[in-house]
Amino acid sequence: MSEGKLQDRVAVVTGAGQGIGEGVARLYAAEGAQVAVVDINQEAAQAVADSIVADGGQAVAVVCDVGNRASVDEAAATVVEQLGVIDILVSNAGVTRPAMLWKMTDDEWNMVLDTHLGGSFYWLQAVAGGMREQKYGRIIFTTSAAGIIGTIGQINYSVAKAGLLGMTRSAARELADSKITVNAIAPAASTPMTEVIRTDERFKDTYLQSIPLKRWAEPDEVAASYLFLATEEAGYLTGQCLSVDGGRVMVR
Numbered sequence: 001m002s003e004g005k006l007q008d009r010v011a012v013v014t015g016a017g018q019g020i021g022e023g024v025a026r027l028y029a030a031e032g033a034q035v036a037v038v039d040i041n042q043e044a045a046q047a048v049a050d051s052i053v054a055d056g057g058q059a060v061a062v063v064c065d066v067g068n069r070a071s072v073d074e075a076a077a078t079v080v081e082q083l084g085v086i087d088i089l090v091s092n093a094g095v096t097r098p099a100m101l102w103k104m105t106d107d108e109w110n111m112v113l114d115t116h117l118g119g120s121f122y123w124l125q126a127v128a129g130g131m132r133e134q135k136y137g138r139i140i141f142t143t144s145a146a147g148i149i150g151t152i153g154q155i156n157y158s159v160a161k162a163g164l165l166g167m168t169r170s171a172a173r174e175l176a177d178s179k180i181t182v183n184a185i186a187p188a189a190s191t192p193m194t195e196v197i198r199t200d201e202r203f204k205d206t207y208l209q210s211i212p213l214k215r216w217a218e219p220d221e222v223a224a225s226y227l228f229l230a231t232e233e234a235g236y237l238t239g240q241c242l243s244v245d246g247g248r249v250m251v252r
């Protein structure tokens with residue numbers, strides 16, 4: 001059997017209990033990586049890790065609330081203890097708490113910023129030390145079209161995702177001399193998170209019309225771009241955001 005594109009690399013994928021994160025975890029494992037399936041939902045993380053192992057891959061489930069620094073530090077230590085190092089971080093865990101700005105509560109604002117921005121920053125700090133020592137690393141943040149072109153009814157999410165673009169560019173500059181690349185992906189995929197805009201009569205046609213390719217991708221198709229950014233071949237690509245969204249966001 002030929003070597004996978006991520007043979008013997010150790011990857012952490014947050015929010016890997018379902019959706020895009022699950023697709024990325026499965027593809028990375030199929031390409032030879034040892035994958036830490038990180039999620040706040042213990043049952044979901046364990047089910048994904050078990051099924052990767054049943055398919056002949058290598059995976060462990062790690063429970064973590066990415067919005068809580070102590071939980072992230074503990075999870076990162078567990079991964080290093082079990083798998084030795086961390087070569088690849090995919091920060092993907094996410095939530096939405098939609099509301100028009102004049103109705104949004106502090107809890108809705110804080111929850112979304114803590115999960116996306118806090119979670120990505122805590123994981124960035126947790127992996128950066130080891131990656132700097134080994135002078136190798138691949139970090140991929142998950143942003144969104146909402147952070148690039150704005151959106152209605154999710155100012156918390158849009159602000160968090162826009163912040164991740166700044167985190168990508170600053171971390172890319174700070175970590176470049178350690179041969180660590182830092183990039184972002186703004187995906188669109190058919191997952192539980194997008195169920196309402198894909199199926200609700202009030203939104204589904206308008207949203208689909210805004211996608212030039214006129215279809216939703218499955219998580220596997222989006223995961224292919226996460227794979228490329230995680231490979232050694234992508235070593236000259238850093239500080240960028242790839243929109244993997246059927247062409248919805250083209251110019252920025």
Ligand SMILES: NC(=O)c1ccc[n+]([C@@H]2O[C@H](COP(=O)([O-])OP(=O)(O)OC[C@H]3O[C@@H](n4cnc5c(N)ncnc54)[C@H](O)[C@@H]3O)[C@@H](O)[C@H]2O)c1
Pocket residue numbers: 014015016017018019020021038039040041044064065066067092093094095115142143144145186187188189190191192193194
């Ligand atoms: N699906 C899309 O079209 C789309 C579009 C733009 C951006 N995104 C982003 O992609 C990422 C994945 O989205 P998805 O559609 O797969 O979502 P999803 O809701 O299907 O899955 C999200 C996963 O994250 C986990 N999670 C939530 N909060 C967590 C926390 N505090 N700690 C650890 N895990 C937590 C959930 O348990 C779940 O398994 C998110 O960051 C989302 O904002 C998705």
